[in-house]
Protein backbone atom coordinates (compact mmCIF):
# COMPACT_ATOMS: atom_id res chain seq x y z
CA UNK A 202 0.00 0.00 0.00
CA UNK A 203 1.26 3.55 -0.69
CA UNK A 204 2.53 5.69 2.17
CA UNK A 205 -0.20 8.06 3.33
CA UNK A 206 0.92 11.70 3.22
CA UNK A 207 0.58 13.57 6.53
CA UNK A 208 -0.33 17.23 6.64
CA UNK A 209 2.17 19.48 8.40
CA UNK A 210 1.05 20.72 11.82
CA UNK A 211 2.24 21.93 15.22
CA UNK A 212 4.12 19.68 17.62
CA UNK A 213 1.69 17.89 19.98
CA UNK A 214 -1.48 19.71 18.85
CA UNK A 215 -1.00 18.96 15.18
CA UNK A 216 -3.73 20.61 13.12
CA UNK A 217 -6.18 21.02 16.01
CA UNK A 218 -5.92 24.84 16.19
CA UNK A 219 -6.27 25.12 12.41
CA UNK A 220 -9.30 22.84 12.44
CA UNK A 221 -11.01 25.27 14.81
CA UNK A 222 -9.72 28.52 13.31
CA UNK A 223 -9.63 27.91 9.58
CA UNK A 224 -11.39 24.67 8.71
CA UNK A 225 -12.03 25.57 5.07
CA UNK A 226 -8.40 26.57 4.62
CA UNK A 227 -7.40 23.22 6.08
CA UNK A 228 -9.65 21.36 3.64
CA UNK A 229 -8.11 23.19 0.68
CA UNK A 230 -4.58 22.66 2.00
CA UNK A 231 -5.30 18.96 2.45
CA UNK A 232 -5.83 18.59 -1.28
CA UNK A 233 -3.12 21.04 -2.34
CA UNK A 234 -0.44 19.39 -0.21
CA UNK A 235 -1.66 15.84 0.10
CA UNK A 236 -3.85 15.09 -2.90
CA UNK A 237 -6.67 12.56 -2.79
CA UNK A 238 -6.14 11.36 0.78
CA UNK A 239 -4.14 12.81 3.63
CA UNK A 240 -3.71 12.14 7.32
CA UNK A 241 -4.36 15.14 9.55
CA UNK A 242 -2.26 14.99 12.72
CA UNK A 243 -4.35 15.48 15.90
CA UNK A 244 -3.86 14.52 19.53
CA UNK A 245 -5.48 11.15 20.34
CA UNK A 246 -7.45 10.93 17.13
CA UNK A 247 -6.93 9.45 13.70
CA UNK A 248 -8.33 11.80 11.13
CA UNK A 249 -8.15 11.57 7.34
CA UNK A 250 -9.34 14.05 4.76
CA UNK A 251 -10.29 12.74 1.33
CA UNK A 252 -10.81 14.92 -1.72
CA UNK A 253 -11.44 12.42 -4.48
CA UNK A 254 -14.50 11.20 -6.37
CA UNK A 255 -13.29 7.59 -6.26
CA UNK A 256 -12.78 7.66 -2.49
CA UNK A 257 -16.15 9.36 -2.00
CA UNK A 258 -17.78 6.58 -4.02
CA UNK A 259 -16.03 3.94 -1.96
CA UNK A 260 -16.93 5.47 1.41
CA UNK A 261 -20.50 6.48 0.60
CA UNK A 262 -21.45 3.57 -1.66
CA UNK A 263 -19.31 0.45 -2.13
CA UNK A 264 -17.91 0.35 1.42
CA UNK A 265 -20.79 2.18 3.13
CA UNK A 266 -21.35 -0.78 5.48
CA UNK A 267 -17.87 -0.30 7.00
CA UNK A 268 -18.63 3.24 8.13
CA UNK A 269 -21.07 4.98 10.43
CA UNK A 270 -22.01 8.62 10.83
CA UNK A 271 -19.52 10.94 12.49
CA UNK A 272 -20.09 10.23 16.16
CA UNK A 273 -19.69 13.74 17.67
CA UNK A 274 -22.32 15.29 15.45
CA UNK A 275 -24.72 12.40 15.98
CA UNK A 276 -24.33 12.62 19.75
CA UNK A 277 -24.77 16.38 19.89
CA UNK A 278 -27.85 16.25 17.69
CA UNK A 279 -29.50 13.36 19.48
CA UNK A 280 -31.42 15.39 22.10
CA UNK A 281 -33.24 17.19 19.27
CA UNK A 282 -33.25 14.62 16.50
CA UNK A 283 -33.60 11.49 18.62
CA UNK A 284 -33.45 8.39 16.45
CA UNK A 285 -34.51 10.11 13.25
CA UNK A 286 -32.94 9.41 9.86
CA UNK A 287 -29.90 11.62 10.36
CA UNK A 288 -28.78 10.00 13.61
CA UNK A 289 -30.01 6.40 13.37
CA UNK A 290 -27.85 3.52 12.14
CA UNK A 291 -28.20 -0.06 10.97
CA UNK A 292 -31.54 -1.85 10.91
CA UNK A 293 -33.54 1.08 12.35
CA UNK A 294 -32.12 3.43 9.75
CA UNK A 295 -32.87 1.00 6.92
CA UNK A 296 -36.44 0.48 8.07
CA UNK A 297 -37.13 4.18 8.51
CA UNK A 298 -35.53 5.08 5.21
CA UNK A 299 -37.74 2.54 3.44
CA UNK A 300 -40.83 3.98 5.13
CA UNK A 301 -40.06 7.63 4.42
CA UNK A 302 -38.29 7.65 1.04
CA UNK A 303 -41.43 6.94 -1.04
CA UNK A 304 -42.99 10.17 0.28
CA UNK A 305 -40.06 12.31 -0.87
CA UNK A 306 -39.42 11.12 -4.42
CA UNK A 307 -39.17 13.70 -7.19
CA UNK A 308 -42.75 12.89 -8.16
CA UNK A 309 -44.18 13.08 -4.66
CA UNK A 310 -42.57 16.37 -3.68
CA UNK A 311 -44.26 17.99 -6.70
CA UNK A 312 -47.30 18.48 -4.48
CA UNK A 313 -45.35 21.06 -2.45
CA UNK A 314 -44.50 23.30 -5.43
CA UNK A 315 -47.48 25.60 -4.86
CA UNK A 316 -46.63 26.18 -1.21
CA UNK A 317 -43.05 27.05 -2.20
CA UNK A 318 -44.28 29.47 -4.87
CA UNK A 319 -46.79 31.08 -2.51
CA UNK A 320 -44.17 31.72 0.16
CA UNK A 321 -41.81 33.15 -2.48
CA UNK A 322 -44.56 35.48 -3.61
CA UNK A 323 -45.27 36.66 -0.05
CA UNK A 324 -41.56 37.27 0.44
CA UNK A 325 -41.02 39.36 -2.67
CA UNK A 326 -44.17 41.37 -1.95
CA UNK A 327 -42.83 42.40 1.42
CA UNK A 328 -39.68 43.87 -0.10
CA UNK A 329 -39.81 47.52 -1.15
CA UNK A 330 -37.55 49.44 -3.53
CA UNK A 331 -34.46 50.88 -1.89
CA UNK A 332 -34.76 48.67 1.19
CA UNK A 333 -31.59 46.90 2.42
CA UNK A 334 -32.24 43.28 3.25
CA UNK A 335 -30.53 40.97 5.70
CA UNK A 336 -30.66 38.21 3.11
CA UNK A 337 -29.86 35.33 5.44
CA UNK A 338 -32.65 36.36 7.83
CA UNK A 339 -35.05 36.67 4.89
CA UNK A 340 -34.15 33.26 3.47
CA UNK A 341 -34.37 31.62 6.89
CA UNK A 342 -37.84 33.06 7.35
CA UNK A 343 -38.83 31.88 3.88
CA UNK A 344 -37.54 28.32 4.27
CA UNK A 345 -39.06 28.07 7.77
CA UNK A 346 -42.40 29.11 6.32
CA UNK A 347 -42.12 26.53 3.55
CA UNK A 348 -40.92 23.82 5.95
CA UNK A 349 -43.77 24.47 8.42
CA UNK A 350 -46.47 24.44 5.78
CA UNK A 351 -45.24 21.40 3.87
CA UNK A 352 -44.58 19.51 7.09
CA UNK A 353 -47.67 20.35 9.13
CA UNK A 354 -50.10 22.06 6.75
CA UNK A 355 -51.94 24.68 8.76
CA UNK A 356 -51.62 22.76 12.04
CA UNK A 357 -48.46 24.62 13.05
CA UNK A 358 -49.45 28.19 12.31
CA UNK A 359 -50.18 29.15 15.91
CA UNK A 360 -46.88 27.64 17.09
CA UNK A 361 -44.65 29.04 14.35
CA UNK A 362 -42.96 31.69 16.48
CA UNK A 363 -42.18 29.49 19.51
CA UNK A 364 -41.02 26.65 17.28
CA UNK A 365 -38.76 28.95 15.23
CA UNK A 366 -37.07 30.31 18.39
CA UNK A 367 -36.64 26.82 19.86
CA UNK A 368 -35.12 25.46 16.64
CA UNK A 369 -32.74 28.40 16.57
CA UNK A 370 -31.64 27.69 20.17
CA UNK A 371 -31.19 23.99 19.45
CA UNK A 372 -29.18 24.46 16.26
CA UNK A 373 -26.93 27.03 17.98
CA UNK A 374 -26.18 24.47 20.68
CA UNK A 375 -25.24 21.84 18.12
CA UNK A 376 -23.15 24.33 16.12
CA UNK A 377 -21.28 25.40 19.24
CA UNK A 378 -20.67 21.78 20.23
CA UNK A 379 -19.26 20.85 16.84
CA UNK A 380 -16.64 23.60 17.13
CA UNK A 381 -15.83 22.89 20.79
CA UNK A 382 -12.92 20.81 22.04
CA UNK A 383 -14.69 19.27 25.03
CA UNK A 384 -18.29 18.18 25.31
CA UNK A 385 -19.82 18.44 28.75
CA UNK A 386 -22.94 16.41 29.48
CA UNK A 387 -26.18 18.18 28.63
CA UNK A 388 -27.39 17.58 32.19
CA UNK A 389 -24.79 20.06 33.51
CA UNK A 390 -26.51 23.36 34.33
CA UNK A 391 -24.63 25.70 31.98
CA UNK A 392 -26.77 28.49 30.47
CA UNK A 393 -26.35 27.03 26.97
CA UNK A 394 -27.44 23.61 28.20
CA UNK A 395 -30.45 25.06 30.00
CA UNK A 396 -31.50 26.89 26.84
CA UNK A 397 -31.07 23.69 24.85
CA UNK A 398 -33.14 21.60 27.26
CA UNK A 399 -35.87 24.24 27.28
CA UNK A 400 -35.86 24.33 23.48
CA UNK A 401 -36.18 20.55 23.26
CA UNK A 402 -39.07 20.62 25.76
CA UNK A 403 -40.85 23.31 23.74
CA UNK A 404 -40.40 21.43 20.48
CA UNK A 405 -41.57 18.18 22.06
CA UNK A 406 -44.69 19.83 23.38
CA UNK A 407 -45.57 21.39 20.04
CA UNK A 408 -44.85 18.33 17.92
CA UNK A 409 -46.57 15.83 20.23
CA UNK A 410 -49.58 18.17 20.42
CA UNK A 411 -49.86 18.26 16.65
CA UNK A 412 -49.41 14.48 16.38
CA UNK A 413 -52.17 13.94 18.97
CA UNK A 414 -54.53 16.25 17.10
CA UNK A 415 -53.84 14.42 13.89
CA UNK A 416 -54.32 10.96 15.35
CA UNK A 417 -57.71 12.13 16.67
CA UNK A 418 -58.77 13.49 13.27
CA UNK A 419 -58.98 10.78 10.62
CA UNK A 420 -59.37 13.10 7.59
CA UNK A 421 -56.40 12.85 5.19
CA UNK A 422 -53.76 15.60 5.30
CA UNK A 423 -51.66 16.32 2.26
CA UNK A 424 -48.44 17.17 4.09
CA UNK A 425 -45.27 15.42 5.26
CA UNK A 426 -46.65 14.70 8.72
CA UNK A 427 -49.67 13.04 7.10
CA UNK A 428 -47.27 10.97 5.00
CA UNK A 429 -45.27 9.90 8.08
CA UNK A 430 -48.37 8.96 10.05
CA UNK A 431 -49.73 6.91 7.16
CA UNK A 432 -46.44 5.22 6.18
CA UNK A 433 -46.64 1.46 6.51
CA UNK A 434 -43.99 -1.19 6.11
CA UNK A 435 -44.87 -3.16 2.99
CA UNK A 436 -43.72 -6.44 4.54
CA UNK A 437 -45.23 -6.42 8.02
CA UNK A 438 -47.66 -3.48 7.80
CA UNK A 439 -46.00 -1.81 10.80
CA UNK A 440 -46.41 1.96 11.29
CA UNK A 441 -44.35 4.40 13.34
CA UNK A 442 -44.87 5.11 17.03
CA UNK A 443 -45.56 8.72 18.06
CA UNK A 444 -42.02 8.96 19.44
CA UNK A 445 -40.54 7.84 16.12
CA UNK A 446 -42.76 10.24 14.17
CA UNK A 447 -41.61 13.02 16.51
CA UNK A 448 -37.95 12.20 15.81
CA UNK A 449 -38.46 12.06 12.05
CA UNK A 450 -40.45 15.30 11.98
CA UNK A 451 -37.77 17.10 13.95
CA UNK A 452 -35.07 15.60 11.74
CA UNK A 453 -36.67 16.57 8.44
CA UNK A 454 -37.34 20.04 9.79
CA UNK A 455 -33.85 20.69 11.12
CA UNK A 456 -32.00 18.96 8.27
CA UNK A 457 -34.11 20.71 5.67
CA UNK A 458 -34.55 24.35 6.48
CA UNK A 459 -31.15 25.71 7.46
CA UNK A 460 -29.30 23.97 4.63
CA UNK A 461 -31.74 25.37 2.09
CA UNK A 462 -31.71 28.84 3.68
CA UNK A 463 -27.92 28.92 3.39
CA UNK A 464 -27.92 27.75 -0.21
CA UNK A 465 -30.49 30.39 -1.18
CA UNK A 466 -28.58 33.12 0.66
CA UNK A 467 -25.39 32.23 -1.20
CA UNK A 468 -27.29 32.11 -4.49
CA UNK A 469 -28.61 35.66 -4.02
CA UNK A 470 -25.16 36.80 -2.92
CA UNK A 471 -23.54 35.29 -6.01
CA UNK A 472 -26.20 36.70 -8.33
CA UNK A 473 -25.62 40.18 -6.88
CA UNK A 474 -21.95 39.79 -7.74
CA UNK A 475 -22.62 38.36 -11.20
CA UNK A 476 -25.12 40.69 -12.88
CA UNK A 477 -24.97 38.86 -16.22
CA UNK A 478 -26.16 35.64 -14.65
CA UNK A 479 -28.78 37.56 -12.67
CA UNK A 480 -30.16 39.15 -15.85
CA UNK A 481 -30.19 35.86 -17.67
CA UNK A 482 -32.12 34.29 -14.82
CA UNK A 483 -34.58 37.19 -14.76
CA UNK A 484 -35.09 36.96 -18.55
CA UNK A 485 -35.76 33.23 -18.34
CA UNK A 486 -38.22 33.64 -15.48
CA UNK A 487 -40.08 36.57 -17.01
CA UNK A 488 -40.43 34.99 -20.42
CA UNK A 489 -41.81 31.76 -18.94
CA UNK A 490 -43.88 33.19 -16.10
CA UNK A 491 -44.65 36.81 -17.02
CA UNK A 492 -44.68 37.75 -13.33
CA UNK A 493 -46.90 35.01 -11.93
CA UNK A 494 -45.55 32.48 -9.40
CA UNK A 495 -44.15 29.27 -10.94
CA UNK A 496 -46.08 26.00 -10.92
CA UNK A 497 -44.76 22.47 -11.05
CA UNK A 498 -45.44 22.36 -14.80
CA UNK A 499 -43.17 25.39 -15.39
CA UNK A 500 -40.06 23.81 -13.93
CA UNK A 501 -38.76 22.11 -17.10
CA UNK A 502 -38.86 25.52 -18.80
CA UNK A 503 -36.70 27.11 -16.07
CA UNK A 504 -33.41 25.22 -16.48
CA UNK A 505 -31.18 28.20 -15.79
CA UNK A 506 -32.72 28.72 -12.34
CA UNK A 507 -31.77 25.15 -11.46
CA UNK A 508 -28.26 25.60 -12.89
CA UNK A 509 -27.76 28.71 -10.76
CA UNK A 510 -28.81 26.80 -7.65
CA UNK A 511 -26.53 23.87 -8.43
CA UNK A 512 -23.54 26.07 -9.21
CA UNK A 513 -24.15 27.92 -5.94
CA UNK A 514 -23.96 24.63 -4.04
CA UNK A 515 -20.73 23.79 -5.83
CA UNK A 516 -19.07 26.94 -4.49
CA UNK A 517 -20.89 26.98 -1.15
CA UNK A 518 -22.02 23.44 -0.37
CA UNK A 519 -24.15 23.76 2.81
CA UNK A 520 -22.82 20.34 3.88
CA UNK A 521 -19.20 21.28 3.18
CA UNK A 522 -17.82 18.04 4.59
CA UNK A 523 -19.33 14.65 5.29
CA UNK A 524 -17.89 12.75 8.22
CA UNK A 525 -17.74 9.01 8.74
CA UNK A 526 -16.14 6.69 11.29
CA UNK A 527 -14.76 3.31 10.30
CA UNK A 528 -16.46 0.46 12.16
CA UNK A 529 -13.69 -1.99 11.19
CA UNK A 530 -10.32 -1.77 9.44
CA UNK A 531 -11.14 -1.06 5.81
CA UNK A 532 -9.29 -0.42 2.59
CA UNK A 533 -10.56 2.39 0.39
CA UNK A 534 -9.00 2.83 -3.02
CA UNK A 535 -5.81 1.20 -1.75
CA UNK A 536 -5.58 3.26 1.47
CA UNK A 537 -5.71 1.41 4.79
CA UNK A 538 -8.17 3.05 7.19
CA UNK A 539 -7.96 1.67 10.74
CA UNK A 540 -10.95 0.83 12.91
CA UNK A 541 -12.55 3.88 14.63
CA UNK A 542 -10.66 6.35 12.43
CA UNK A 543 -12.57 9.43 11.29
CA UNK A 544 -12.70 10.18 7.60
CA UNK A 545 -13.84 13.55 6.35
CA UNK A 546 -14.94 13.77 2.76
CA UNK A 547 -14.05 17.29 1.80
CA UNK A 548 -16.98 18.34 -0.35
CA UNK A 549 -15.72 21.93 -0.25
CA UNK A 550 -12.31 20.87 -1.54
CA UNK A 551 -13.72 18.50 -4.15
CA UNK A 552 -15.92 21.22 -5.62
CA UNK A 553 -12.85 23.41 -6.04
CA UNK A 554 -10.57 20.85 -7.66
CA UNK A 555 -9.32 22.53 -10.83
CA UNK A 556 -9.14 19.24 -12.73
CA UNK A 557 -12.86 18.67 -12.09
CA UNK A 558 -14.02 22.30 -12.21
CA UNK A 559 -11.59 24.46 -14.22
CA UNK A 560 -11.18 28.01 -12.90
CA UNK A 561 -12.95 26.82 -9.78
CA UNK A 562 -13.53 30.17 -8.05
CA UNK A 563 -15.54 31.47 -11.00
CA UNK A 564 -19.33 31.37 -10.66
CA UNK A 565 -20.50 29.79 -13.89
CA UNK A 566 -23.95 28.16 -14.01
CA UNK A 567 -23.07 26.81 -17.48
CA UNK A 568 -21.18 24.05 -15.69
CA UNK A 569 -24.56 22.56 -14.88
CA UNK A 570 -26.23 22.28 -18.25
CA UNK A 571 -27.61 18.71 -18.28
CA UNK A 572 -24.91 17.56 -20.75
CA UNK A 573 -22.03 19.00 -18.77
CA UNK A 574 -23.38 17.78 -15.45
CA UNK A 575 -23.73 14.29 -16.85
CA UNK A 576 -20.13 14.38 -18.06
CA UNK A 577 -18.82 14.90 -14.49
CA UNK A 578 -17.37 11.77 -12.89
CA UNK A 579 -19.65 10.29 -10.23
CA UNK A 580 -18.54 11.57 -6.84
CA UNK A 581 -17.20 14.89 -8.16
CA UNK A 582 -20.27 16.93 -7.21
CA UNK A 583 -21.79 15.94 -3.89
CA UNK A 584 -23.94 18.64 -2.31
CA UNK A 585 -26.31 15.92 -1.10
CA UNK A 586 -23.68 13.17 -0.59
CA UNK A 587 -24.52 9.78 -2.17
CA UNK A 588 -25.31 6.15 -1.48
CA UNK A 589 -27.76 4.70 1.05
CA UNK A 590 -27.62 7.88 3.14
CA UNK A 591 -27.90 10.39 0.31
CA UNK A 592 -29.97 13.40 1.37
CA UNK A 593 -33.54 12.21 1.41
CA UNK A 594 -34.73 15.79 0.85
CA UNK A 595 -32.66 16.39 -2.29
CA UNK A 596 -35.60 16.60 -4.71
CA UNK A 597 -37.44 18.82 -2.29
CA UNK A 598 -34.43 21.12 -1.91
CA UNK A 599 -33.69 21.36 -5.63
CA UNK A 600 -37.31 22.19 -6.41
CA UNK A 601 -37.41 24.77 -3.64
CA UNK A 602 -34.23 26.42 -4.91
CA UNK A 603 -35.47 26.52 -8.49
CA UNK A 604 -38.88 27.96 -7.58
CA UNK A 605 -37.64 30.57 -5.13
CA UNK A 606 -34.82 31.84 -7.35
CA UNK A 607 -36.94 32.00 -10.50
CA UNK A 608 -39.77 33.82 -8.79
CA UNK A 609 -37.65 36.35 -6.91
CA UNK A 610 -35.57 37.08 -10.02
CA UNK A 611 -38.54 38.20 -12.06
CA UNK A 612 -39.58 40.76 -9.45
CA UNK A 613 -36.42 42.10 -7.90
CA UNK A 614 -32.80 42.73 -8.60
CA UNK A 615 -30.66 42.57 -5.47
CA UNK A 616 -27.54 44.69 -5.38
CA UNK A 617 -24.57 44.75 -3.16
CA UNK A 618 -23.90 48.45 -2.47
CA UNK A 619 -20.22 48.23 -1.75
CA UNK A 620 -19.52 44.97 -3.55
CA UNK A 621 -18.77 43.61 -0.10
CA UNK A 622 -17.14 40.17 0.13
CA UNK A 623 -18.71 37.84 2.72
CA UNK A 624 -16.53 34.85 3.58
CA UNK A 625 -18.25 31.58 4.44
CA UNK A 626 -18.22 30.34 8.01
CA UNK A 627 -18.04 26.57 8.45
CA UNK A 628 -20.34 25.60 11.32
CA UNK A 629 -22.64 22.57 11.07
CA UNK A 630 -23.53 24.00 7.68
CA UNK A 631 -21.70 26.58 5.59
CA UNK A 632 -23.16 29.92 6.63
CA UNK A 633 -22.23 33.49 5.78
CA UNK A 634 -19.76 34.79 8.39
CA UNK A 635 -21.60 38.11 8.58
CA UNK A 636 -24.75 39.74 7.30
CA UNK A 637 -25.32 39.55 3.57
CA UNK A 638 -26.83 43.01 3.01
CA UNK A 639 -28.37 43.55 -0.40
CA UNK A 640 -30.44 46.43 -1.67
CA UNK A 641 -33.75 45.84 -3.38
CA UNK A 642 -34.46 47.20 -6.81
CA UNK A 643 -37.95 46.32 -8.03
CA UNK A 644 -38.35 45.24 -11.62
CA UNK A 645 -41.38 46.55 -13.45
CA UNK A 646 -44.11 44.03 -14.25
CA UNK A 647 -43.85 42.57 -17.75
CA UNK A 648 -40.89 41.39 -19.72
CA UNK A 649 -38.78 44.50 -20.33
CA UNK A 650 -36.54 43.84 -17.35
CA UNK A 651 -33.51 45.84 -18.44
CA UNK A 652 -35.43 49.05 -19.23
CA UNK A 653 -37.47 48.88 -16.07
CA UNK A 654 -34.39 48.44 -13.96
CA UNK A 655 -32.64 51.36 -15.61
CA UNK A 656 -35.71 53.53 -14.94
CA UNK A 657 -35.78 52.49 -11.29
CA UNK A 658 -32.10 53.34 -10.91
CA UNK A 659 -32.31 56.81 -12.44
CA UNK A 660 -35.73 57.60 -10.99
CA UNK A 661 -34.72 56.52 -7.47
Ligand code: HEM
Nearest residue numbers: 286287456457460461464519520585586590592593594598
Ligand atom coordinates in the same frame (compact mmCIF):
# COMPACT_ATOMS: atom_id res chain seq x y z
C1 HEM B 1 -29.83 22.57 -0.02
C2 HEM B 1 -30.38 21.84 0.88
C3 HEM B 1 -29.81 20.56 1.45
C4 HEM B 1 -28.52 20.10 1.46
C5 HEM B 1 -27.30 20.75 0.86
C6 HEM B 1 -28.54 18.82 2.14
C7 HEM B 1 -27.43 18.01 2.31
C8 HEM B 1 -27.46 16.77 2.90
C9 HEM B 1 -26.34 15.86 2.97
C10 HEM B 1 -24.96 16.11 2.41
C11 HEM B 1 -26.74 14.74 3.62
C12 HEM B 1 -25.92 13.50 3.91
C13 HEM B 1 -25.16 13.65 5.18
C14 HEM B 1 -24.35 12.42 5.51
O1 HEM B 1 -24.51 11.39 4.88
O2 HEM B 1 -23.53 12.50 6.43
C15 HEM B 1 -28.12 14.95 3.98
C16 HEM B 1 -28.88 14.05 4.67
C17 HEM B 1 -30.19 14.26 5.01
N1 HEM B 1 -30.99 15.32 4.61
FE1 HEM B 1 -30.44 16.86 3.48
N2 HEM B 1 -29.82 18.55 2.54
C18 HEM B 1 -30.63 19.58 2.12
C19 HEM B 1 -31.98 19.67 2.28
C20 HEM B 1 -32.77 18.75 2.93
C21 HEM B 1 -34.20 18.82 3.05
C22 HEM B 1 -35.08 19.89 2.40
C23 HEM B 1 -34.59 17.77 3.83
C24 HEM B 1 -35.98 17.35 4.26
C25 HEM B 1 -37.07 17.57 3.57
C26 HEM B 1 -33.38 17.04 4.18
C27 HEM B 1 -33.35 15.91 4.98
C28 HEM B 1 -32.24 15.12 5.15
C29 HEM B 1 -32.24 13.88 5.94
C30 HEM B 1 -33.41 13.31 6.72
C31 HEM B 1 -30.96 13.35 5.84
C32 HEM B 1 -30.46 12.04 6.46
C33 HEM B 1 -30.68 10.93 5.46
C34 HEM B 1 -30.15 9.57 5.90
O3 HEM B 1 -29.14 9.52 6.58
O4 HEM B 1 -30.79 8.59 5.53
N3 HEM B 1 -32.31 17.65 3.61
N4 HEM B 1 -28.54 16.19 3.51
